[in-house]
Amino acid sequence: MRTIVLAILACASALAADTCVECHSVLEGPLQKPAALFPKQDVHARHNFTCVDCHGGDPTQTDPDASMNKAKGFKRGLNRTSIPALCAKCHSDANLMHKFAPQQRVDQYAQYQTSVHGKLLAKGDDTVATCVDCHSVHDIREVKDGNSPVHPLRLPETCARCHSDAELMTKHKIKSDQFAEYRTSVHWEALAKRGDLSAPSCASCHGNHGATPPAVSSVAAVCGTCHVLYENLYNKSPHQPVFSSMGAGGCTVCHGAHAIQHPGPSMLAGENAVCAQCHDAASNGGAEAIKMAVAIDKLSAELERAGGLLEKARSAGMEVSEAQMKHGEGKEALLKARVAVHAFRAAPVENAANAGMAIAAETLKAGEQALKERDSRRVGLALSLITILITLAGLWMAIRVKDSQGEAAGPARR
Ligand code: HEC
Ligand code: HEC
Ligand code: HEC
Ligand code: HEC
Ligand code: HEC
Ligand code: HEC
Ligand code: HEC
Ligand code: HEC
Ligand code: HEC
Structure with a gap:
């Protein structure tokens, strides 16, 4: 108990000794914000770094001139072009970094210098991304933290702050539609809607620090x-x-x-076919494309029919689990056919599709069989129901006849 109290006191006095935080906490706006954010939310504060590790100065002086003192290393007017080197002071220092995180990479700055961002910054263009545009500042979080601006789910918006800025991008003569387009993609759908973290965010294709297309x-x-x-x-x-x-x-x-x-067969044949941009229908490329589309379309229609029948049979209580497993193999054959498209020859697609058609035919038969059996069971059930009803009706009649005979004889007996 005593040691805990002492530890708390020690912490409190250590914090109180940081005059940078103390004074900036009572300032306003952008001067106050770092003091409010840093101690609570920054990974560097958690590792006991303080303001002076980046800004310099003397955190024991209460007088602003004495604390924000050039002689004590305080740097005034930090400009954007100097930020990467500032961060690299530690992040490129393997000895220092590995004391805190033995597996941590120390090549972020080196990589950054090879990127379009880094090269343009070196030429004095400070509208490109520096470390703090992607990682934020004073509330820098571990990259795996869901609230970090570089977390895969947040990264697209982080890049979009600049890359969707039409004015800025026009100045640089590149398009500003990557974010809007990406948000309509299968990849964003997998990442954001299905939580599939193996789908790519911007940096999966462009690199984290060596960002080039x-x-x-x-x-x-x-x-x-x-x-x-x-x-x-x-x-x-x-x-x-x-x-x-x-x-x-x-x-x-x-x-x-x-x-x-x-993707789907409409990319191969029809008015939206990508192949048609270069191959007309009469050419060899066009003819192969149509054959592939036919094979894939036929197989997917057949699999859908078989799948529908099996499901109908299953929900009617018939045992079709084996056929349903087989149906899964049919779907795999369809996927194989779609992958095979990338050889851009009809034969491998048709081979995979034919294997699938054989399976589809087999499962279709199993489904039909099961439904037939269900029907004959229904007929059997109906017949036995009718028999029971007739028997019941007969019994009822017999009882009524007996009762009415009894009633007729009754009063005389009493
Ligand atoms: C007694 C109050 C006080 C103390 C102590 C203090 N500051 Fe400041 N700081 C200010 C005020 C007021 C300004 C805005 C006026 C100015 O720039 O001088 C400022 C400005 C700054 C700026 C922006 C300067 C620029 O133009 O680039 C930074 C960075 C900063 N302080 C960091 C620190 C750090 C680090 C410490 C501790 C070593 C510290 N401050 C201690 C009051 C203080
Ligand atoms: C990990 C390095 C780092 C640490 C630690 C750090 N800063 Fe900063 N600070 C920066 C950078 C980089 C900038 C410039 C940001 C920019 O230009 O976008 C900055 C900018 C500032 C500014 C100017 C803000 C403005 O908008 O004009 C103030 C004030 C400031 N810091 C105060 C502090 C205080 C107070 C602390 C401690 C509580 C602190 N900083 C801790 C890196 C750091
Ligand atoms: C264009 C955006 C961008 C810029 C600029 C950028 N980073 Fe990163 N950084 C990322 C992304 C994305 C990750 C990986 C996040 C993940 O693993 O999910 C990352 C990861 C990191 C990590 C964690 C270790 C690692 O390498 O994976 C550190 C440390 C880091 N960056 C430091 C820096 C420093 C220092 C700079 C400036 C020299 C910088 N970053 C510039 C986007 C950026
Ligand atoms: C005084 C040394 C120092 C400076 C300066 C510094 N860092 Fe760090 N940084 C560290 C240490 C130590 C860690 C904790 C070890 C780790 O997790 O990598 C860390 C952690 C990080 C992380 C979390 C990495 C992870 O594992 O998820 C990021 C991101 C980061 N720093 C970015 C920056 C940026 C951006 C700057 C410049 C504005 C900067 N750092 C300046 C020392 C420093
Ligand atoms: C602070 C603004 C800013 C942020 C944030 C930013 N960028 Fe950039 N980026 C730029 C500017 C400005 C250029 C320069 C365009 C040019 O002249 O090529 C650029 C260039 C690029 C290029 C090269 C384009 C080309 O063909 O020349 C790629 C790729 C790129 N950025 C990807 C990214 C990714 C991915 C992210 C997020 C992880 C990101 N950027 C974050 C401003 C930013
Ligand atoms: C970081 C891994 C990764 C990278 C890099 C990647 N993808 Fe994907 N891709 C995925 C994941 C995960 C899915 C979702 C799979 C699913 O829907 O089951 C996917 C889905 C797709 C789909 C849709 C598949 C379907 O069944 O609808 C296409 C097409 C595609 N990616 C093409 C591309 C192209 C082209 C590139 C390069 C420009 C690319 N991918 C880069 C992981 C990646
Ligand atoms: C699946 C991989 C992939 C993903 C994810 C991805 N890109 Fe790209 N990006 C590319 C390819 C490939 C190119 C080059 C082809 C092109 O110019 O269309 C490119 C080009 C670019 C360019 C240069 C455009 C130009 O006109 O020169 C920028 C900027 C860019 N991407 C930004 C982004 C941003 C921001 C994100 C996230 C919102 C992102 N990219 C996500 C693959 C990807
Ligand atoms: C010449 C055009 C063309 C090129 C180049 C191409 N694809 Fe495809 N891709 C297609 C077509 C057409 C389909 C649709 C097949 C179908 O489902 O009928 C497709 C389908 C896909 C699918 C989805 C398969 C599925 O399960 O539905 C993925 C993933 C894919 N392609 C990835 C890639 C990758 C990765 C590359 C580069 C290595 C690439 N494609 C190059 C035309 C192309
Ligand atoms: C951007 C133009 C372009 C697109 C799109 C394109 N191709 Fe091609 N294709 C070519 C070129 C160029 C060749 C090689 C020259 C040649 O032999 O005709 C080629 C060759 C072929 C060949 C072998 C050449 C032959 O005539 O035997 C086939 C088959 C083929 N493509 C099918 C397709 C299919 C299927 C698609 C759509 C999934 C497609 N191509 C999309 C341009 C294209």
Whole structure:
């Protein structure tokens, strides 16, 4: 008990000794905010760092001139171009960092200097992102903290503060639609709506600190870090050498980069077909595309029919679990056919689809069988019900006849 009290007193006097916090707490607006935020919410405060570790000065002096003293290292007018080097004083110092976190990386500043942000900052453009634009300042949190601005769910908005600013981006001659597009994508849907943290946020494709758009030759590799099978097929396809010399290149030629939508056979054939941009229907590419679309469409329709029947049978109380498991294999075959599209030849898609069709036919039969059995059971049930009813009616009649005979004889007996 005594030691706890002493510890609390020691803490209180240590805090009271920080005249920076003491005085700034009673100031207003942007001068007060750091003192209000830092002690409670900043990861650095939790590791016992204080204002002077970044700003310099003497935290024991109550007089502003003595405490915010240049001779004691106080830096006035911290400008944005000096921030990365300030943070790097510790974050690039392996000896220091590993005392606190043995596994911590110490290459953030080095990486940052290779990014478009870092290169432009070095040229004096201070409208780009510095460390505090992504991590905030005075309330810097651990990156895994759900409230950190770099947490995957919050990161898109952090980048969008600048990248959706049309005026700023026009000045830099790039588009400002990445955030709006990304928010319509399958990736944001998986991340935000389904809580699937394996789906990419901005930094998964652009890097945390070395932020550059994936280079033309590396787009397939960026997507391939997660979609390996697709990348392998694509790299061996006739498109790879041609697409890698086009604009963004790679997967984005067909899927886009930010507004990626759920794909389907309508990308292969029909008025929205991506293939039609380059292959007319009469060409070999166009013909192959149509064959793939037909195979995939047929299989998915057939699987849907079989799945519907099995579900109907299941909800009628029939035992179809084995057929339903088989149906799962059919769906896997469909996925295989869709992956196989990336060889951009009809044969592998048709092979996978045919395997699926065989399964669909089998499960469809099982579903029909089960429903037939249900029907014949119903007929049987109805027949036995009728028999029971007839028997009951007969019994009732017999009782009534007996009763009326009794009634007729009754009064005479009494
Ligand atoms: C007695 C009050 C007082 C104390 C103690 C004090 N400050 Fe200040 N601080 C001020 C006031 C008032 C201003 C705004 C006027 C100015 O810039 O001098 C200010 C401004 C600042 C600024 C912005 C300066 C700029 O223009 O870049 C920083 C950063 C700062 N203080 C940090 C500190 C730190 C770190 C300490 C402790 C070593 C500290 N202050 C101690 C009152 C105080
Ligand atoms: C981890 C480093 C770090 C620590 C610790 C830190 N600051 Fe700062 N502070 C900065 C940076 C970087 C800026 C410049 C932010 C910018 O320009 O956006 C800044 C800016 C400021 C400003 C100017 C705000 C303005 O909008 O003009 C004040 C005042 C200030 N800090 C006070 C403090 C006080 C008081 C503490 C302790 C409670 C503190 N800082 C702790 C890094 C730090
Ligand atoms: C363009 C935004 C951006 C900038 C600029 C930025 N960071 Fe980061 N930082 C991130 C992201 C994103 C993460 C990873 C978050 C995660 O793991 O979920 C991160 C992670 C970190 C980590 C945790 C360890 C690690 O490397 O994963 C540290 C420490 C860090 N950054 C420091 C810095 C420093 C120091 C600077 C300036 C030199 C800086 N950051 C600049 C976005 C940024
Ligand atoms: C005086 C040394 C020092 C300075 C200056 C400093 N940091 Fe830190 N920082 C640390 C230490 C030590 C940790 C805690 C160890 C850890 O978790 O990495 C830390 C933690 C962090 C984390 C959390 C990392 C994680 O593991 O999630 C981020 C983010 C961060 N600092 C960013 C910054 C930024 C941005 C600046 C500049 C405004 C800065 N730091 C300045 C020493 C410093
Ligand atoms: C403080 C504003 C700001 C923030 C925050 C910011 N950026 Fe930037 N970013 C810029 C500016 C300004 C440019 C320079 C554009 C140019 O001239 O290429 C840029 C450039 C880029 C580029 C290179 C574009 C190109 O083709 O030249 C990429 C990629 C990028 N940012 C990604 C990101 C990501 C991802 C995030 C969030 C993790 C982010 N940025 C956060 C301001 C910001
Ligand atoms: C699935 C991967 C992926 C994700 C997620 C992603 N990007 Fe991109 N981004 C790319 C690719 C690939 C390019 C290059 C192709 C292009 O220019 O369309 C690119 C290009 C960019 C550019 C440069 C645009 C230009 O006109 O030069 C910026 C800026 C950018 N992205 C910002 C962001 C931001 C901000 C987010 C999050 C809201 C984000 N990106 C999410 C893959 C991604
Ligand atoms: C960090 C991992 C990661 C990266 C990088 C990534 N993706 Fe994804 N992608 C996912 C996850 C997770 C899903 C959601 C899977 C699901 O719906 O089951 C997904 C879904 C998709 C889908 C929709 C699949 C469907 O069934 O509807 C497409 C298309 C797609 N990604 C294409 C791309 C392209 C193109 C790139 C590169 C520009 C890319 N992805 C980069 C992880 C990633
Ligand atoms: C030439 C156009 C084209 C290119 C290039 C391309 N795809 Fe596709 N992708 C398609 C088409 C078409 C489909 C839809 C197949 C279907 O469902 O009928 C598709 C479907 C997908 C799917 C979803 C499969 C499913 O389960 O529905 C993912 C994921 C995917 N592609 C990822 C990638 C990746 C990663 C790359 C780069 C390595 C890439 N794609 C390159 C045309 C393309
Ligand atoms: C951006 C233009 C472009 C798009 C989009 C595109 N291709 Fe191609 N495709 C080419 C080029 C260029 C070649 C290689 C030159 C050649 O052999 O015709 C090629 C080659 C092929 C070939 C082999 C060449 C042959 O004639 O035997 C097939 C098959 C093919 N593409 C199918 C598709 C399918 C399917 C899609 C849609 C999923 C598609 N392509 C989308 C441009 C495109």
